[in-house]
Amino acid sequence: MKTLTTGKISFQNLKRKPFRTIALMVVAGILAFVLFSGTILTLSLKNGLKSVEARFGADLIVVPLGYEGAQEAILLTGEPSYFYFDRTVEDKLSQVEGIEMLTTQFYLTSLGADCCDLPVQIIGFDPSSDFVIQPWICQRLSGGVEDGKLIVGSDIHLDNDLSVKFYDKVFPVAAQLDETGTGLDQSVFATQATIKDLFTHAKEKGMNFLSDTNPDTLISSVLIKAKDGYTVEQIMTNIRRKVDGVQIIKTQSMIAKLSQSLDKFTGFLYFFAAIALVMAPVLLSVVFSTSANERKKEFATLRILGATRKKLASILIRESLYIGGTGGTLGILLAAMFVFPFSLLISQSIGLPYIQPAPLLILAILLGTLLISLLIGPLASAYAAVKISRVDTYLAFREGE
Template sequence: MKNDISLTKLSFINIKKHSFRSLGLITMTAILSLFLFGGSVLLLSLDKGLESMSTRLGADIMVVPIGYDKEAEGVLLRGEPSYFYFDKSVETKLAKVDGVDKVTSQFFLTSSNQDCCSVPVQFIGFDPNTDFVVQPWIRENYSGRITENSIIIGNDILYDESGIMKFFDKEYEVAAVLDETGTGFDTDVYADIVTVKSLFEAAKEKGFGFTDDIDFENSISSVLIKISDGYDIDTVVHNIRMNIDGVQIIKGQTMTAEIADNLNGFRIFLLVLLLLTGIFSIVVLILTFSLSVNERRREFGILRSIGSTRGMVVSVVIKEAVIIGISGGIIGIVFSSLILFPFNTYIGDSVKLPYLLPNSWVIIVVIILTLILSAVIPPIIASCFAVKISRSEIYLTMRDND
């Protein structure tokens, strides 16, 4: 039986022959690619979550009852249901403040959803006539108008195929589902204020009292403001403070800025971790390749003595390193994916920051880049040593291991 041999086959044979060392090198490369891929996807997911949150907020300023800014942030960012109220007249007053272009009010209510595992749900009632923050997102999934007793639900709300949800024994038709944002918006249920108010009545009938002394008809939970062109937010905030007491003012950019700060902290932590892992892996790769290439001086000498050029000898080493790099790269990506994608929801909940996986194309690009780096770093390291040996006098190289 004829068996063919080539320098490429020699690379494979060398890897197999030194299986323990090859395994060590593959493991190091796998660790590097695991952190590289995993870290990149984590950061991209956090960035995407922040971006989607900024886009979804819609308003420049949010005004809530005094002392309820933390609850408001909890509703928006972490889907922590809450309810608070102040007088509806605040909306009218705010509309008259210098620098305010548009105002719209919202009414918050929470409920336990009977369809699923007792997770509280946030209802947000809005006025379809003045609203500018909710409807732009609803239109992405629903083409008609919201009618009485119809609701729009966030991505994480469960509903069955009948398209009907039940709250406090009253049925509501699911008109649309919103895109995922990776923030508290995903657990909200939107409806016009008339529908939400009917829910409030149904809740009272079932014995759920929120605060008994609310003047329901004249109460709202928040006012969202769009400022006029040419005005800056701080000026408008100042104007509001000068004209209206008893309210808490939240700047949209402050909320996203705080999250961006937390995200930066996390980003720095990840980058430092990545850097340390990278340095450690590369140092181990350097030491191992250095030992490995030096150990094989006689082998390289024999190859040169039978007519291999310097390039051929270096290519044997480079091919081995590429095979090792790609193998380690694939293993690292697979292990990283086994954690990142199946446990995606848990990771998002744990970091307590807006978290949204990037789309498939972005992930594919990250995979390709990680594989390229894995395939390139080991050969670069190995070739440094191989080139040095290939430049030595062949006769002296052959005698070196004696």
């Protein structure tokens, strides 16, 4: 038969009071859940924001009037959209003072493809002028992308032969990009020539919305890089003077807007984490203290049998360690089941880009949360442990009668 250790005595005490034990574990679990999921969410969203800042090489994006929201949705959450204005806008913009570089893009949506459960955004770019997409394509593809081949975002599922099918035509994939946490992960990139090919096949498949569209005469957006010495506000004023019927998106404001949303969201997370961090030890401490009062006779009996004051404290602290450890582990598991499988859904529902931290950092957060959960129990039971160890055995035993 096994020896009767302090651990077993503590475990038996918890086992014989299942309701109290489970209630205390739930408190510890809620704290671990809030801390772990809150930290992962906050870091993922901050990573997403950093990625957006790094990837948006343009200072301004010009789109048809009324399509600012659609453009932001394409870039941030990958919600597919298409809109066009006349290519002459590009010529007009090239005359505007203060512009260092500009390039055009043409948007198509797949309306369902073998690669994806949902329609994906297809972005056509002009390799001769592009300064936004090609710099990060170059990280994967030294010679740039050939016509007829596609570059796909990290969330696009590829066939075994590294191809993807759109409008019943198979396109080879030249490279798949790293995760960005933005809508670009669910997008496909093609050169101007390839987009024309895709466009022809889409039309052949009877996509009526393209009937009046011609990629030779229409574009979806113009991306602009400001010349040194000019502010984006100056360039925006210059554009408004020369070009009508367009909307200008300042990428810095878009990022600032994201940053504000992120601050608001993380503010909520910090608020809940702070409440959990304050409430959990207070609640646990009240319960431990109350139960220590109820258990005076039990502890007095142990003293009578020869337990030291230290032993009594260690029994109580061990109970709180078990509660913190088990509750914390369950809280972390539940949080992991919530944040990892539903990361895309979370990102879409809060409208912010999302990149999970590196596995090692996740492990560190997990261990940190577990450590806090383990520490919170003994911290909360410390007062009760001191109280119980100082109790007068004779009086405590008689009080319990």
